[in-house]
Amino acid sequence: MNREDHLDHLIEQRLHGRFSPVPENDDDSARIGAAEALAQLNEIEVPPDMAARIEARIRAKARAHRNGRIVMIEGGPRPSADARRPLYRRPWMIALTAAAVVVLACVGVLRAASASLPGDFLYGVKQFEQQIALTTTNNPADRARLQISNLQGDISDLEAEVSQGRSDDDITQALSVVATETRDSQAAVASLPAGAERDAIQQSLEETLGNERATLYQLLPSVDWSMRLAFTQQLGVLGAPVPTITQVTAVEGSNDAWTVRLTGTNFASGAHVLINGTPRGTVRQNTSTELVVEVNGSDWPGGTYTVGVLNPDGTAAQITQKGDDQHGGSNDGDDHGGQGTPGPGSTPGSGDDHDGDDGSGEPGGSGGSSSGSGSGDDGSSH
Amino acid sequence: MIQRARQHNEEALVTLYQRALPVIYRYVLARVRRPDLVEDVVADVFLVMVESISDLRADHEAGFYAWLLQIAQGKIARAWWHRKRSEAHLVPLLSQDDAEMDDARWMAEPMATDLASNPAALQEWRETLEELGLALGSLTTEQQIVVIGRFLAGQSIEDLARALNKQPGAVRALQFRALGTLAERLGFASPARRRKGGRI
Numbered sequence: 034m035n036r037e038d039h040l041d042h043l044i045e046q047r048l049h050g051r052f053s054p055v056p057e058n059d060d061d062s063a064r065i066g067a068a069e070a071l072a073q074l075n076e077i078e079v080p081p082d083m084a085a086r087i088e089a090r091i092r093a094k095a096r097a098h099r100n101g102r103i104v105m106i107e108g109g110p111r112p113s114a115d116a117r118r119p120l121y122r123r124p125w126m127i128a129l130t131a132a133a134v135v136v137l138a139c140v141g142v143l144r145a146a147s148a149s150l151p152g153d154f155l156y157g158v159k160q161f162e163q164q165i166a167l168t169t170t171n172n173p174a175d176r177a178r179l180q181i182s183n184l185q186g187d188i189s190d191l192e193a194e195v196s197q198g199r200s201d202d203d204i205t206q207a208l209s210v211v212a213t214e215t216r217d218s219q220a221a222v223a224s225l226p227a228g229a230e231r232d233a234i235q236q237s238l239e240e241t242l243g244n245e246r247a248t249l250y251q252l253l254p255s256v257d258w259s260m261r262l263a264f265t266q267q268l269g270v271l272g273a274p275v276p277t278i279t280q281v282t283a284v285e286g287s288n289d290a291w292t293v294r295l296t297g298t299n300f301a302s303g304a305h306v307l308i309n310g311t312p313r314g315t316v317r318q319n320t321s322t323e324l325v326v327e328v329n330g331s332d333w334p335g336g337t338y339t340v341g342v343l344n345p346d347g348t349a350a351q352i353t354q355k356g357d358d359q360h361g362g363s364n365d366g367d368d369h370g371g372q373g374t375p376g377p378g379s380t381p382g383s384g385d386d387h388d389g390d391d392g393s394g395e396p397g398g399s400g401g402s403s404s405g406s407g408s409g410d411d412g413s414s415h
Numbered sequence: 416m417i418q419r420a421r422q423h424n425e426e427a428l429v430t431l432y433q434r435a436l437p438v439i440y441r442y443v444l445a446r447v448r449r450p451d452l453v454e455d456v457v458a459d460v461f462l463v464m465v466e467s468i469s470d471l472r473a474d475h476e477a478g479f480y481a482w483l484l485q486i487a488q489g490k491i492a493r494a495w496w497h498r499k500r501s502e503a504h505l506v507p508l509l510s511q512d513d514a515e516m517d518d519a520r521w522m523a524e525p526m527a528t529d530l531a532s533n534p535a536a537l538q539e540w541r542e543t544l545e546e547l548g549l550a551l552g553s554l555t556t557e558q559q560i561v562v563i564g565r566f567l568a569g570q571s572i573e574d575l576a577r578a579l580n581k582q583p584g585a586v587r588a589l590q591f592r593a594l595g596t597l598a599e600r601l602g603f604a605s606p607a608r609r610r611k612g613g614r615i
Contacts (some may be wrong), residue, residue: 070601071562
C-alpha cells in the first residue's frame with residue numbers, strides 16, 4: 034500500500050468511527066491533524082435567518098427565470114414568409130445577408146442592453162425594451178407578472194450597482210427605478226379582479242417585496258450616508274420600521290456641553306447620533322420616540338447643520354437645522370431632510386406581516402411632517 | 416433532482432440549496448471570515464447556481480459540489496477585491512470601539528453556543544478559523560474540492576473521482592498533497608506542535 038492509500042485508509046477508519054492505528058510517521062500524523070482541524074468547520078451552524086433570506090431570493094430568482102422564459106416564448110418573433118423563401122437567388126442572398134447583419138447587430142445591442150445597469154450607455158435601450166414588452170402584453174394578469182419580473186431584475190441591478198462600487202448618481206438612479214417599479218407592480222396587482230389568480234400573483238409580489246426589503250437591508254452597510262438615507266426611505270415605503278426625526282431641540286448647559294433632544298419614531302436601542310454626518314456625543318436617554326444626547330461644546334457646529342440617527346440595523350434619518358433653531362426651537366418643516374415613514378396607503382399589501390413591526394401602522398403622520406417636502410430626494414440633497 | 420433543477424424547477428433548486436448551504440457557508444466563512452460579507456458571497460453563489468444550473472454537466476452530488484465550490488472561489492475573490500476597494504473609499508460611520516464590538520458580534524454569531532460564553536475558547540476558535548481560511552486559500556482548486564468534499568460534504572474518494580473525472584488513486588494523491596500543505600500551513604509539521612482538533 035503506498036503512502037496516499039495508507040493515509041486514506043487511516044482517514045476512512047476515523048471517518049467511520051472505527052479503531053484507528055496510530056500513524057507510523059510524523060507526516061501522516063500532521064496530515065490527520067490538518068483533516069481534524071478542517072472537520073472542525075462542521076461545528077459551525079448556519080444562521081437560520083440568513084438561510085431564509087437567501088432561500089427567498091433563490092425562489093424569486095427561479096420564478097423570474099421561469100417568467101422570463103414565458104415572456105420570450107409569448108412575445109418572440111415569428112418567422113416571416115420572406116424568411117422561408119429559397120436562398121439560391123443571388124440578389125435575395127445579398128439582401129438577406131445585409132438584413133441578417135443588421136438583425137445580428139440589433140440582437141447584439143439588445144443583449145448588451147439586457148446586461149446594462151442604470152448609468153450605463155445602453156440602459157435606456159433596456160428600459161425601452163421593457164416598456165415595449167409591457168405595452169404589447171394585453172392580459173392584465175400577464176402584465177402584472179411581467180411588472181413583478183421587471184422589479185426582480187431591477188433589484189438585482191441595484192445590488193450589482195452597489196457591489197460594483199458604482200457612483201452615488203448611478204445607485205440613486207437604480208434605487209429610483211426600483212421605487213417606481215415597486216409602485217407600478219403594486220398598482221398592477223391591485224387592479225386585478227379578485228380570485229385565485231390574483232392571490233397567486235399577490236403572493237409572488239409579496240415575496241418580491243420581501244426580497245427587495247432584505248436586499249436593501251443587506252446593502253445598507255455598503256453605501257455611504259446619503260445613500261443610506263435614500264435606502265431607508267425606500268424601506269419605509271415597504272413598511273419597515275425605519276427611524277424618522279420630527280424635531281430637534283438643543284440646550285446649552287453648564288461645563289460647555291449641549292443637551293440635544295431628538296423627537297421622532299422608531300429610534301432603536303443602541304442608536305447613534307450623528308452631527309454633520311459624524312457620530313457625536315453620548316446618548317443619555319433612548320426610547321423609540323426620543324433620544325437625548327450630550328455633546329461637547331467643541332463638537333457643536335455653528336450655522337446650519339444636520340442631525341442624524343443611525344439605528345443598529347443600518348437604517349438612518351436626518352434633519353437639517355438652521356443655527357437659529359438650535360436654542361430650543363423646533364424645526365421649520367421646509368428644512369427637514371428626515372426620512373419619513375410613509376403612510377400605509379402607499380404600500381398596499383407590503384407592510385403587513387414581515388416582522389410584526391408597527392412602522393406601517395403609523396397613520397402617515399411622521400411621513401407627512403418629516404419627509405413630505407423631500408420625498409425621494411432628501412438623502413441626496415444634503 | 417439535478418435534472419429537475421436544470422429545468423428551473425423551484426422546489427428542486429431550493430432542495431439543492433438547502434443540501435449544499437452548510438458546506439458552502441462553512442467554506443465561505445472560513446475563507447472570508449466576515450459574516451457580513453459571507454451572506455453576500457453565499458447568496459451570490461446560489462443565485463449563480465439558479466442562473467447557470469443548465470450549464471452543469473454533472474448529474475451527481477459530488478460533481479454538483481465541485482461546480483458550486485468553483486463558483487464560490489470566484490465570488491470570494493471578487494468579494495475581497497470589492498472589500499479592499501470600498502474600504503479605501505468609505506468613511507467609517509462608527510468609532511473604532513464600536514467597530515470592534517460589532518466585529519466581535521459578527522464573529523461570535525455562527526459559533527457553537529458553548530463558545531459564546533467562553534472568551535478564551537472563542538478567541539482560539541477565531542484564530543483557528545482564520546488560519547484554516549488562509550490555509551485553504553493556498554490550495555489549488557482541485558485540492559480544495561477534494562478536502563471540502565471529503566471533510567465537509569462527506570463524499571467518498573470514488574464520488575470525488577467521478578466529479579473530477581480522475582482515477583481514485585489520483586484523488587487520493589490530491590488529498591495527500593492537500594493535507595500536507597494544510598498541515599504545513601496550520602503548523603502541524605511535527606507532533607509536538609500539533610493542536611487540539613475536532614473529530615473526523
